[in-house]
Amino acid sequence: MKRYRNGEIWDFEHEMPVGIGCRDVILGLDGGTTSTVCICMPVIPFSDPLPDPPPVLARAVAGCSNHNSVGEAAARETLEQVMADALSKSGSNRSAVRAVCLAVSGVNHPTDERRILNWLRDIFPSHVGLYVQNDAVAALASGTLGKLHGCVLIAGTGTIAYGFTEDGREARAAGAGPVLGDWGSGYGIAAQALTAVIKAHDGRGPYTILTSSILKVLGLSSPDELIGWTYADPSWARIAALVPIVVSCAEAGDDVANRILCDSVLELASSVKAVVQRLGLCGEDGNGSFPLVMVGGVLEANKSWDIGKEVIKCISNQYPGALAIRPKVEPAVGAALLAWNFLMKESLKKGFKS
Amino acid sequence: MKRYRNGEIWDFEHEMPVGIGCRDVILGLDGGTTSTVCICMPVIPFSDPLPDPPPVLARAVAGCSNHNSVGEAAARETLEQVMADALSKSGSNRSAVRAVCLAVSGVNHPTDERRILNWLRDIFPSHVGLYVQNDAVAALASGTLGKLHGCVLIAGTGTIAYGFTEDGREARAAGAGPVLGDWGSGYGIAAQALTAVIKAHDGRGPYTILTSSILKVLGLSSPDELIGWTYADPSWARIAALVPIVVSCAEAGDDVANRILCDSVLELASSVKAVVQRLGLCGEDGNGSFPLVMVGGVLEANKSWDIGKEVIKCISNQYPGALAIRPKVEPAVGAALLAWNFLMKESLKKGFKS
CATH class of the missing domain: 3.30.420.40 (ATPase, nucleotide binding domain)
Structure with missing residues (x-):
């Protein structure tokens, strides 16, 4: 376990009874401009069929975590707090976390992704799988139960279409805001x-x-x-x-x-x-x-x-x-399922190698 | 002459040689969001044909006088200064002014008009004719040499169409900004x-x-x-x-x-x-x-x-x-010609009454 970046946020970990929090978990986050949701999900064995609906141990909600709106420091604190809340609510702690998928609006460039990954790396031990995605990707995963294949159409205040092929290619359309022609939003x-x-x-x-x-x-x-x-x-x-x-x-x-x-x-x-x-x-x-x-x-x-x-x-x-x-689960669950899928793929790769 | 609202702005009036500045003049102002132009024009006898181009004694330019952009106090000071500059440049002063037409963007309601008129009334003696108009009206007058008849189409960053009948009815279309469909702008x-x-x-x-x-x-x-x-x-x-x-x-x-x-x-x-x-x-x-x-x-x-x-x-x-x-003169000249037309109409009315 790395250094504690923010003592207060993670204080609950010291107060937990011994023997609790040993079950492996995954965190899925959906960070939007109005609110941030974090879901804590148990790691389902890769050999098992995915339950429908997927099991959720705890759900925590916080405010805006868009760094364009609230600044980087506030966005980070919000994300860290909501993860701590979800872990605490599920009677778990960071030592139980196998993977985190953070889906946030406005992540469009590899540099955005790298910046957020570096910061997550400070919070979690090095063996934890960390994934950063655009929020549209979590929305897709919420409908495909974590599989990155197909197309998602989001139409709320704004609109975007985002698609993935099974071999990892991706494409988007619209999502450029009202001046640039998102007329269907x-x-x-x-x-x-x-x-x-x-x-x-x-x-x-x-x-x-x-x-x-x-x-x-x-x-x-x-x-x-x-x-x-x-x-x-x-x-x-x-x-x-x-x-x-x-x-x-x-x-x-x-x-x-x-x-x-x-x-x-x-x-x-x-x-x-x-x-x-x-x-x-x-x-x-x-x-x-x-x-x-x-x-x-x-x-x-x-x-x-x-x-x-x-x-x-x-x-x-x-x-x-x-x-x-039409997804029956929210995007934060989609993010957790994405993390689960990534974990499964990596474990399969390791299996082939060994 | 009423009290001097702003001593410094009007100081030049005390320094003028006696006997100068006796020729009657009209001020035409075009107040936009980027700049403000004031034109000083001699009062052409109503019996004479209007010269083409209309005579201009002086022209002064100042910054933004849109009260939505710079606040009311700054807008007023800009307008007062540009009028003083135009009078000073033409070797004239307020005692020679017969009429002022102020055409400003954003004047859409009678309350806007009344507020500006009250303030102009503080600067000029009570016999001076004061007229406040939307800037589109001055643009129309710049093409019709002061006559309020016909339709003007303005298309710059924004767009508006404004029309007047000879019996004083008026109508506008567009001019509601980009969100509200000014697509031709x-x-x-x-x-x-x-x-x-x-x-x-x-x-x-x-x-x-x-x-x-x-x-x-x-x-x-x-x-x-x-x-x-x-x-x-x-x-x-x-x-x-x-x-x-x-x-x-x-x-x-x-x-x-x-x-x-x-x-x-x-x-x-x-x-x-x-x-x-x-x-x-x-x-x-x-x-x-x-x-x-x-x-x-x-x-x-x-x-x-x-x-x-x-x-x-x-x-x-x-x-x-x-x-x-396509007007050969600028909107500030249009505003001055509007004032000249208003003056002429009022003098005709007085003629009928007497």
Whole structure:
């Protein structure tokens, strides 16, 4: 065991009764811009079939761990604390940890990965397997039970499609933010609805019930006031929160709202198709099967106008082998399952070598 | 003459030789987010034809006078200083001022107007005519030599269409910023070009020479780096500065760039058409003539792919009476001419009454 980087955080380890915490565990972390979740999972024997749902010993939650938002020191402390909480809750400690998979938004370059790995290396003994991934990868794994194969489509405030082949190639599409054309995202849908209200008001566009619905929810009396409302707060999530209104208006038969949702379906499907095409996930004849994991508020099937269902339909027309999956477990569990898979692969390699 | 609000600014008035500064003058101000221009113009007798170009005694320039950007106190000081400078340069002083027209961006509500008028009233004697307008109105007047009739289309970093009827009705379209659909603006064109580069890179869109052209100008090595570049600085003008590259690529035959410019032409024309339609500027038969003033970098006719010319063509198809005007004078002169027109109307009214 290496030096204790932060005495207070790991104090609980000294207070544990002898003999407890011997069961091998894995930590899976999902670090987003709003919250950070850490899951502690027992190491399932590689010979056993993976239980469904996967067993979870403990779950801990903390605030934002995006270093762009809160700074590196605060992000590190949050991540370290949430890991300690999950271990403590499961009656375990660092000596029981076999592997850690940290899935965080904004990890795009090998340098990001290396920086985080170096820091994790300070906390855990050298035999612990450490893995750092983009949060989209954990979302994929949450649908494939840890296997890195297929394509994940995330559509919440933002949107991204991320894919992996079984031989380790990867590709992404979209995920570049609203200025750079993520029009299928929750932000994109809502911004187009606001635009439609402005256009109906100044004569550039047709009448739409989006006007009365949006003004009512925001407590505004005229579309002119939308300008002030929009620019008063640059948060994309605040705009994206209007998506349910757009869905309601579309369900009520509004042509403009229907058009916006249809466009978003095409945009989202186009991201997935680009990834599938580049990776050849559909095989040479275009009919090969691959998992298509669907994640995020925009794709949730809780409305009669079901954006996720329409996206799947649109993709299946071109790629009939797409196997749509709506994950039953959260991304942090996906991260833990990723770590489990990595461990298994490494143990297989060692087996071959020996 | 009222009390001196700011002794230092107006000190020059005490130092003027007696007998100078007796000629009646008008001040026209154009207050934008980057700079503020004040023009001092002699009062032309109302019976005389307006000289072309209109006579200008002096021109003074200062920094930003947008109170949203620099705060109210700084904005006021800038405006007061630039007026003092223009008067001083023309060898005149406040006792010679007959009217002031202040055209500033962001004046949309009567409350904005009243606040600025109250403050101007503190600087000038009570007989001085004071007028506060949106900057788009001064742009229109710069093309119609002070007459409030017709439609102005401004397309620079942002875009807006603003129109007036001869009987005083007014209407606007667009001008709601990039989130709310100003896609024909310089920002809109450039954001679509950046999006096209991202889409070509991740497989969602076709190949385009915009990629190599934009990366070269920005000194970046991969489209992935555009994400960091875009979000590093939220200034819309910085993005809009890429428009000339889009025009060059379109001129070189790039389909994607051509498509973006064609879309922007349709968007800009749609703003003008909405205003013309709502105000009935084209008369009952749709063939009535009206001035169409074209202002801003996006509409400047310095390229073979001439966005402004295409917009005019598109509008003329529907409204053959549109008389396109590219102003030869700047908006501050337009503001001064507006003040001159207001003065003339008031003197005519007084004439009728007496």
